[in-house]
Amino acid sequence: MKAPKFSYVRAESVDHALALLDQHGDEARILAGGQSLMPTLNMRLSRPQLLIDINRLDALKGIALQGDRVRIGALARHVEVLNSPVVAKNLPLIAEAMPHVAHVAVRNRGTFGGSVALADPAAEMPACALALGATFVVQSSKGRREIAADSYFKGLYETARAVNEILVEALIPVEKPGTVSVFLELARRHGDFAMAGLACHARIDKGVIAEARLVYFASEVRPTLATRAIAAIKGKPWNDATRDAALAALADDLDPMTNLHGSAAMKLHLQRVLTRRAIDQAVARARAA
Amino acid sequence: MANDIPTKATLTPFDRPNSYVGRNLSRPGARRAVAGRGTYTDDVVLPRMLHGACVRSPYAHAKIVRIDTTAARKAPGVALVMTGAELAKRCTAPWMGTLKVFEGMKSAPQYPMAVDRACWQGEPVVFIAARTRAEAEDAAELVEVAWEELPVVAEKKTALDPKTPVLHASLGDNLAFRKLIDTGDVEAAFKAADHVIEETFEFGRHTAVSLEPRSMIADWNPANERLAVYISNQVPHMMQYLFSRTLGVPEHNVRVVSHDVGGSFGMKIHSYGDEVAACAASMMLGRPVKFIADRLESFLTDIHARENTVRAKIGFNKDGTITAFDIDDLSGIGAYSQYPRTSVFEANQILNITAGPYKHPNYRARATVVYMNKVPTSQYRAVGHPIGITVAEALVDRAAETLGMDPVEIRRRNVMEDNSYPRLTGSGIKVLDLSHQACLEKLVRLMDYDALRAEQALLRNKGIWRGIGIAAFIKGTAPGPQGLYGAGGAPIAAQDACTIKLEPSGNVICAVGVSEQGQGVDTVMQQIAATGLGVPFESVRVISGDTETTPYGGGTYASRATAIGGEATYQAARKLRAEILVIAGALLQSDPKVLDIRNGVVVDAANGTLRIPLSEIGRIGHFQLGELPNDVQPTLSVTHRYRLLDLPYIFTNGIHGAYVEVDVDTGFIRHLKHWVVEDCGRIINPQLADEQVRGGAVQGLGGALYEHCIYDENAQLQNGTLADYIIPMAVEMPDIVVDHVQTPTGQSELGAKGAGESGTGAAPGVIMGAVNDALRPFGARVTIQPMTPEVVLQALGKL
Known part of the structure; x- marks a missing residue:
């Protein structure tokens, strides 16, 4: 379990990193927190020729409120997001999800941007970003562009980011007064990759679900916005009939993967359980607010 | 009822005021581990040491058509590339995992690495020794094995079906062993019972997952033809036999040392082919070879x-x-x-x-x-x-x-x-x-x-x-x-032993055949020795896990260390105590029967009056023997062996x-x-x-x-x-x-x-x-x- 040989360059600037990416293309990998990349290298499942270490690029760091959006720099460590008052105040969904992200040691090194860039299907941050309608900013030597989270996650570890681009930051709309969010996941042990998970953001007026975004992860190849289930609850009061309709619709929204953690049937079942629990909780939170 | 709270009637020698039995003493080994000063096998670095890695079978069952090691031999840093067939030639005989107490049991002969056929995924096929583990792994990737896949027996429930392939043709079928115990009359009892319930239970295969994986260094010295093996293990003497017998090195020329062991749980009491391969590699190269199983290898190859x-x-x-x-x-x-x-x-x-x-x-x-x-x-x-x-x-x-x-x-x-x-x-x-x-x-x-x-x-x-x-x-x-290992023909000591010595300083060295894996065996032996002898806990040092310095023993498995090794230690301490009292009696012109040892001092048993400290006994017993009568020849070293009867x-x-x-x-x-x-x-x-x-x-x-x-x-x-x-x-x-x-x-x-x-x-x-x-x-x-x-x-x- 030793990595095959690779070259290593510590990028001095974003432009330096981008130039290296241009030069080496798919043979290069960006090294941020390394929490997924290093095990992959050590198990020789991946053999890049070059690692471009971006850990010292200050331009990619930081968490700040910018108008009605929170900017989370790609290099923000999970632990920084976890402890951020800006996140706690403006992005309660992410604050609720963060303790589920791995373990202390991983959170100390792993980065928000790394999680979004890798797009592990069981990762929490991609699902939360999608639920909140985030925008991801990527940069190449040609310049910057913004990609809406809705069109960013393409498939299993597959995103809209091009090989010559670096994810530099996420811009996440603050959760507005009058909206509620709920994060739930089921992992065998605390901090493990989840078997099923749901990030939910909604506006509930007097018990009626005015708007909702339900994003399912872990069971799917990518974080998945459940459009049919959302349609089934939108404009409805949360009662048995709405619930049954939403749970029925989920079968068409989701296409769970069977793997070591369980069968597709179990994952659909668990996502339905989470749906019921999450919306119960959202309604209760809206009532309490 | 058991004696939960000792009453006057049930007081034993272990209730004496200076007894350490039944007391929470902290493990001296814990302090070392917490301070980061433990010596696990991977901490040991020897001069000119090489690192081993294996090519392992990717298939559960496949014939080895040919192995091409040309490129691997030329890879940077590589000192040795050894195939299973080459290793087999250096082995005296294949292993046979049977015990004669298991009547009718069958197994096939097995070499440490696959010779012409691999029978499980992960079975070692080629061993490589190189300057670093990374270089050894690089070379392993260059070994080309031509495999011919064979039908796989993956399910136990159909293993005996006539249409299931037979794993070892010489055995005739896939049956290893059958046993029946039948006492009373179960059928009649079921007929007579008011209720009979039947149910079936399934248990999933799992493994030990020790924090420290299997780890070893083989160090062959061609000048004196001795093999030293530092190995994370529970049973040093059994490993001494195993390496000796498999590789044909006389047993007294094989030394097995187990320093700190980071968990074992029974997993480290067995033969592992990669470990024998590392020993053979060291013998071929005349250099130390370290082999540390990584986590993937642990899951694939630990029992x-x-x-x-x-x-x-x-x-x-x-x-x-x-x-x-x-x-x-x-x-x-x-x-x-x-x-x-x-x-x-x-x-x-x-x-x-x-x-x-x-x-x-x-x-x-x-x-x-x-x-x-x-x-x-x-x-x-x-x-x-x-x-x-x-x-x-x-x-x-x-x-x-x-x-x-x-x-x-x-x-x-x-x-x-x-x-x-x-x-x-x-x-x-x-x-x-x-x-x-x-x-x-x-x-x-x-x-x-x-x-x-x-x-x-x-x-x-x-x-x-x-x-x-x-x-x-x-x-x-x-x-x-009366148990199964020794009686069945396995080279595993059912007895255990302690050698206890009074040093000139009056301190005590206690060498035991049972071994320590972090659970506190050494501490327990120290408490027992101190109690048996009557000396302060701190004055006893326990040595374990080294065939060169400990008496022959079975090591630690099957919850035996305290029950067997502890009694050996207690009796050894009692024997040394008796000898010390004879010496003290001669020096003090007292009857040894009226003397006792308390807190490291010989005292009058009746009233505790101090007579002579053990440091004096140690000094005289080693350096000034002229003070003793001619018929008292101190050994100040006692070995006691204990076994269940x-x-x-x-x-x-x-x-x-x-x-x-x-x-x-x-x-x-x-x-x-x-x-x-x-x-x-x-x-x-x-x-x-x-x-x-x-x-x-x-x-x-x-x-x-x-x-x-x-x-x-x-x-x-x-x-x-x-x-x-x-x-x-x-x-x-x-x-x-x-x-x-x-x-x-x-x-x-x-x-x-x-x-x-x-x-x-x-x-x-x-x-x-x-x-x-x-x-x-x-x-x-x-x-x-x-x-x-x-x-x-x-x-x-x-x-």
Whole structure:
């Protein structure tokens, strides 16, 4: 379990990193927190020729409120997001999800941007970003562009980011007064990759679900916005009939993967359980607010 | 009743004021480990040392057509590329994993690395020694093996079907071993019983997952033709024999050293081909070769355990009397029976211990052990017990449920009485000094059982589903010469020994054949030696884990260290004490009988008056022998050996309780609290005994809830990392309350029995019982381990 040989360059600037990416293309990998990349290298499942270490690029760091959006720099460590008052105040969904992200040691090194860039299907941050309608900013030597989270996650570890681009930051709309969010996941042990998970953001007026975004992860190849289930609850009061309709619709929204953690049937079942629990909780939170 | 609180009548030498027996002394080894100053095998760096890596079979079963090592030999840093065939030529003979006590058992000859055929995924095929492990791995990738895939035996249930391929043609079929125990008349008992219930249980293969993987350095010195092996291991003397016999180096020229060992759990008492290959490589190169199994190699090649299916029946009457058990075990082992301890112990122990606490007069137990294309299974903590205990306790619970009887009450009616020993178990094992009744009553008090039941009922009304489990057990510990290894022809010492020496300074060196793996064996031996001799704890230093400096012993396995090694140490200390008193008597012109040693000083036994310190005895005994009369020749060094006399094991007993909550929507199990009351005889260090029980319980719970080596239909391991093979972590584990009943064994003066596996054996059974108790209102039942959420949801009919 030793990595095959690779070259290593510590990028001095974003432009330096981008130039290296241009030069080496798919043979290069960006090294941020390394929490997924290093095990992959050590198990020789991946053999890049070059690692471009971006850990010292200050331009990619930081968490700040910018108008009605929170900017989370790609290099923000999970632990920084976890402890951020800006996140706690403006992005309660992410604050609720963060303790589920791995373990202390991983959170100390792993980065928000790394999680979004890798797009592990069981990762929490991609699902939360999608639920909140985030925008991801990527940069190449040609310049910057913004990609809406809705069109960013393409498939299993597959995103809209091009090989010559670096994810530099996420811009996440603050959760507005009058909206509620709920994060739930089921992992065998605390901090493990989840078997099923749901990030939910909604506006509930007097018990009626005015708007909702339900994003399912872990069971799917990518974080998945459940459009049919959302349609089934939108404009409805949360009662048995709405619930049954939403749970029925989920079968068409989701296409769970069977793997070591369980069968597709179990994952659909668990996502339905989470749906019921999450919306119960959202309604209760809206009532309490 | 056992002597919980010593009364005046039961005072023993261990209640003396300067006794260290029964006291919580902190482990000197713990300070070293916490300070980062432990010496694990990988910490040892020798001059000119090379690093080993293996090419392993990617297939569960495949013929080796040819191996091309040309490119690998030319790779940077490579010193040696050795194929299985080349290694076989250096071996005296193949291993044969059979013991003659297992009548009719078959296994195929096995070489340390695959020669012309690989029989499990991960079997070593080529060994490479290079400057660094990374370079060795680079070279391993350059080895080209032409494979021809062969049909795979992946499923134990069809292993004996006529159309299933036979793994080893010379054996005729895939059967390793069959055994039947049949006492009383089970069929007649079932006919006569008011109720008979049958159920089938499945157990998933799992493995030890020691924090420190298998690690070793082989250091052959061509100048004196001696082989030193530093190895993370439990049984240095057995390894000395194994390397000597396999590689043809005279035994007295092989030294095996086990420094600090970071967990072992029975996994490090076996032969591993890559370790022999590293020794051979060192002999070929005349240089030290280090081999450290990485985590993936550990999952692929450490012994596995417990791939079993058990069909079982219980017969009982309306009053709760159990009249008969009938169990039928199918064990799926690996491609070979592991040398030298075999892979049939698990099945054998299941037959021995199932329903061991109970008085049923009729018992029938069958085992069928079959070969498959997987890594061999073998002895892992509490061998067989988790399976046998789970099966019996689940059936006892079913009986209670059928009769509407409380699970505690049915056990109360059926456990052997504490005053009824010696007697035989249903399986025909002689048991002595057990305390099922005392343990049961103590557990009920400790759990506040009635209050828990009341809480359970209250919460059910709120849709919270909690369950209570109870599981009684017997545990075979401290095997003796009547046991199976030595008697079966294995080179494994059933006795153990201590050499204790008084140094000129008056301090004491105590060298023991049992070994330390972080559980505190050295501390316990130190306490025993200090007590036996009458010296301060700090004045004793214990040496273990080195064949060059310790007397021949069996090492540490099967909960034997304290029971066997401890008694050897105690008696050695008593003998040295007697010699010191003779010397003191000669010097002081006193009768040795009126003298005693207390706190390192010879005193008048009657009144404690100081007479002469041991430092003076040591000085005179080594340097000024002229002060002694001619007929007193001090040795100041005593070796004592101890073995059990007429028993195969010292059986112990105990009982677990568990309280769980099941989320019936998700199938998740929350373990709320766990209790263990056990009887390991006289306890030397209560804290260490408790921690052994706790750690053992967690390991048992791991197998019941999480741990599973998942293979696909081609016998390919699917989860070889700690992300996919999950083990219990502190957050998920409950508080484990431990208490004891102490019934000293009559087999030794010390009275200690084994404690190291009492936590493990009954943990899977008790938590399954608790889960099923929680699921009872739904008419659901779980009989599969590990009890994953999917298993629970299927039981509930939700999938």
